[in-house]
Amino acid sequence: MLFKAILVFLFYFLNAADVLQCERILAVFPIPSQAHFILGHTLVRALESRGHQITFLTPFRLREQRDNVQEVYLHGAKEFFWTEERLTEMHESLSVLEGITQAIYGSAEFANFTLSHAEVQKLIRSEASFDLLLVDSYMMDALLGLAHHYRVPSVVISASASSKWTDEMVGNPHNPAHNPNIFLALSNKMSLPERIVNSLLAVFVEISYQYMYLPAQEVLYQRFFAPLQSRGDKLPPLEELIHNVSCILVNSHPGFHYPRALMPSVVEIGGIHMRPPKKLPLDVENFFSRAIGGVVVLSLGAHVRSADMPKDKRDAFNRVFQAMPEVGIFWKWEEAQMSGQADNVIVGPWMPQMDLLSQANTKLFITSGGLLGIYEAVLSGTPILGLPLHADQHHNIRLAVEAGFARSLNYDTLTEESIREAVEDMLKNDTYRLNADRVAGLLRENLTPIDEKAVHNIEMVLRTRGARHLRPTALDLATWQLHLVDVTLCIAAGCLLILAIPAAIIGVVLRRSNNASNSVAKPRKTSKGKKEK
Numbered sequence: 001m002l003f004k005a006i007l008v009f010l011f012y013f014l015n016a017a018d019v020l021q022c023e024r025i026l027a028v029f030p031i032p033s034q035a036h037f038i039l040g041h042t043l044v045r046a047l048e049s050r051g052h053q054i055t056f057l058t059p060f061r062l063r064e065q066r067d068n069v070q071e072v073y074l075h076g077a078k079e080f081f082w083t084e085e086r087l088t089e090m091h092e093s094l095s096v097l098e099g100i101t102q103a104i105y106g107s108a109e110f111a112n113f114t115l116s117h118a119e120v121q122k123l124i125r126s127e128a129s130f131d132l133l134l135v136d137s138y139m140m141d142a143l144l145g146l147a148h149h150y151r152v153p154s155v156v157i158s159a160s161a162s163s164k165w166t167d168e169m170v171g172n173p174h175n176p177a178h179n180p181n182i183f184l185a186l187s188n189k190m191s192l193p194e195r196i197v198n199s200l201l202a203v204f205v206e207i208s209y210q211y212m213y214l215p216a217q218e219v220l221y222q223r224f225f226a227p228l229q230s231r232g233d234k235l236p237p238l239e240e241l242i243h244n245v246s247c248i249l250v251n252s253h254p255g256f257h258y259p260r261a262l263m264p265s266v267v268e269i270g271g272i273h274m275r276p277p278k279k280l281p282l283d284v285e286n287f288f289s290r291a292i293g294g295v296v297v298l299s300l301g302a303h304v305r306s307a308d309m310p311k312d313k314r315d316a317f318n319r320v321f322q323a324m325p326e327v328g329i330f331w332k333w334e335e336a337q338m339s340g341q342a343d344n345v346i347v348g349p350w351m352p353q354m355d356l357l358s359q360a361n362t363k364l365f366i367t368s369g370g371l372l373g374i375y376e377a378v379l380s381g382t383p384i385l386g387l388p389l390h391a392d393q394h395h396n397i398r399l400a401v402e403a404g405f406a407r408s409l410n411y412d413t414l415t416e417e418s419i420r421e422a423v424e425d426m427l428k429n430d431t432y433r434l435n436a437d438r439v440a441g442l443l444r445e446n447l448t449p450i451d452e453k454a455v456h457n458i459e460m461v462l463r464t465r466g467a468r469h470l471r472p473t474a475l476d477l478a479t480w481q482l483h484l485v486d487v488t489l490c491i492a493a494g495c496l497l498i499l500a501i502p503a504a505i506i507g508v509v510l511r512r513s514n515n516a517s518n519s520v521a522k523p524r525k526t527s528k529g530k531k532e533k
Contacts, residue, residue, distance in 0.1 A: 255442030291328030294363030
């Protein structure tokens with residue numbers, strides 16, 4: 001009896017020790033975008049506070065060094081990714097098909113840059129070992145090769161809502177009848193023409209995924225990880241690693257995004273980056289107090305430069321702002337000066353956006369529609385005037401418009417009149433702010449804080465060594481099996497057989513009856529002919 005009690009004690013002790021053990025996590029966030037970095041840095045800080053050891057691969061320098069965080073700096077990533085040509089093109093509209101195609105090949109180029117980077121190669125070829133891969137893949141699934149190299153489970157972060165690339169990893173269902181593609185500005189209540197467009201795009205995305213995206217990523221995966229295999233070991237296909245991702249953290253929230261079916265391994269963390277606002281500098285506070293008509297914040301996001309805005313659009317905004325002297329404007333502007341700048345406009349290459357939006361006197365946020373900015377605006381009760389440009393921005397702004405706290409303008413056809421009408425309407429109409437407050441209440445309806453939920457699921461993957469219990473068998477089925485093509489063909493063949501057998505019997509009976517009739521008719525015809533002669 002005593003021996004059994006000792007065994008039970010040792011069992012629980014060892015399990016408790018395993019749960020409390022501080023793990024080594026490789027956090028790979030190579031995209032040189034502030035939105036992606038903010039999500040990554042928020043998660044790293046939360047995990048570090050739990051005592052985990054983190055190696056953080058990032059294109060941004062960390063402002064403060066922490067004992068449990070080792071920085072691996074991807075120097076040159078920003079220059080490679082954000083060329084002058086690309087920055088200028090951010091103001092040009094692309095069709096959805098062009099945007100997806102460019103994203104597929106552009107992400108392959110950047111995955112090649114990341115995996116061939118000297119710091120990454122140094123890390124891969126070192127003696128370092130890890131317990132988990134935390135990765136912002138952003139259409140760069142070749143990075144999942146790191147999970148195979150270190151023989152660890154992987155957790156993927158998505159800076160957007162669920163898409164084909166994340167759905168594929170965990171077998172998430174996607175029905176184009178009511179799940180709009182995030183690259184389209186469609187509602188979940190689509191008309192017949194919209195459902196046709198959404199379905200055709202789903203087919204295009206599936207084909208491009210299978211025959212453009214996967215082959216490009218497979219080549220990179222084989223190039224960088226096959227040489228690291230021991231003699232005799234075979235590198236598994238990349239698709240096998242994709243289908244064995246343990247958990248996905250997506251930047252969506254049921255209080256803002258359309259409700260849809262999600263697998264248990266998909267965790268929504270929209271708003272995880274939010275923090276209490278900081279006190280503003282005295283000169284900024286004075287500017288707020290002088291703006292008796294309220295304050296407008298204009299920012300096109302972290303990677304769309306307002307300084308590249310066409311002159312006619314920039315002048316149109318300035319003329320509208322100049323005609324509103326009682327309104328103060330903070331404009332994210334990447335150059336030292338702006339020609340034609342209105343007197344009530346303050347420009348700067350960087351602004352504490354979250355702190356500005358949290359002020360009671362902030363009446364409007366003009367944005368291109370990035371998710372982090374939308375969360376910051378709605379949680380502070382600030383209405384949005386959207387100028388969507390690329391990727392999921394049209395979809396995000398459509399969500400905000402439907403929720404009643406936003407309006408949208410077509411960036412390509414902006415005029416002074418359209419800007420003035422929209423800004424004046426949103427400054428005077430309290431309905432937008434009331435709706436923002438309503439949605440903010442929905443976003444705060446969390447059973448647990450979002451960062452705690454994210455950390456809990458990451459640690460669950462660590463504790464269970466990959467969360468295999470959450471992996472659906474749908475990932476083991478071929479596309480034709482998943483969509484019941486074989487079942488449909490069998491049922492169709494069975495129905496045809498059921499119809500064919502009676503039809504064949506009837507045909508045989510009719511043919512025999514016809515032959516019998518002909519055989520009787522022929523003699524009569526002959527005898528009649530003889531009689532006539």
